[in-house]
Amino acid sequence: MRQRGLLFPSPVVMLSIIAVAMAAIAFVATRGGEPTERVITPVADPTTSAAPTPSPTAEATATPPAKPARKPVKRDQVYVEVYNNSGISGLAGRVAERATAVGWSVVGSDNWYGTIPTSTVYHPKRLTREAKLLARDLGVKRTAPAVGAMRMDRLTLVLTGEVG
Numbered sequence: 001m002r003q004r005g006l007l008f009p010s011p012v013v014m015l016s017i018i019a020v021a022m023a024a025i026a027f028v029a030t031r032g033g034e035p036t037e038r039v040i041t042p043v044a045d046p047t048t049s050a051a052p053t054p055s056p057t058a059e060a061t062a063t064p065p066a067k068p069a070r071k072p073v074k075r076d077q078v079y080v081e082v083y084n085n086s087g088i089s090g091l092a093g094r095v096a097e098r099a100t101a102v103g104w105s106v107v108g109s110d111n112w113y114g115t116i117p118t119s120t121v122y123h124p125k126r127l128t129r130e131a132k133l134l135a136r137d138l139g140v141k142r143t144a145p146a147v148g149a150m151r152m153d154r155l156t157l158v159l160t161g162e163v164g
Helices: 009-029 092-100 125-138
Strands: 077-085 105-111 120-123 142-145 155-157
Touching: 009 155, 077 092, 092 105, 092 125, 120 125, 125 142, 125 155
Parallel strands: 077 105, 077 155, 120 142
Antiparallel strands: 120 155
8 A cells, every 4th residue: 555645845955946936036126227337428628628618707716705703702702611621730721721711701710520532622612613723722622512510601620630
């Protein structure tokens, strides 16, 4: 007596069928796209053009109106606080004296308690230009928007080491 049963194909045959099906799907999905190459037509050199060039008119030569000049920063009208966040004794006081000598209105110096990555001039949004100028005057490489409990009417300089 013969018994008949269901015979499953080997795993190799199954993997081959799946691989062929995946290749067919990839072929269908990627065909028919636009070519990535473009034809570039050369532009004629304007000096060799046979057509005469029109002379410029008064309208074409008019310069656009200049942007209004920014008002210069008045250092003596900007309040600055200087804080020492390093182990160097008297650093905030020395840098505050330098800032005052350059013309900034330093209103205080003290120690800063917290973690600051590097010496930074913190500023409210309206004093961004002033913060960059103070940083340039004192040799500070970083400026950032004021955060936390910092006053929003002045620049806050937090020192992590000697500057300038």
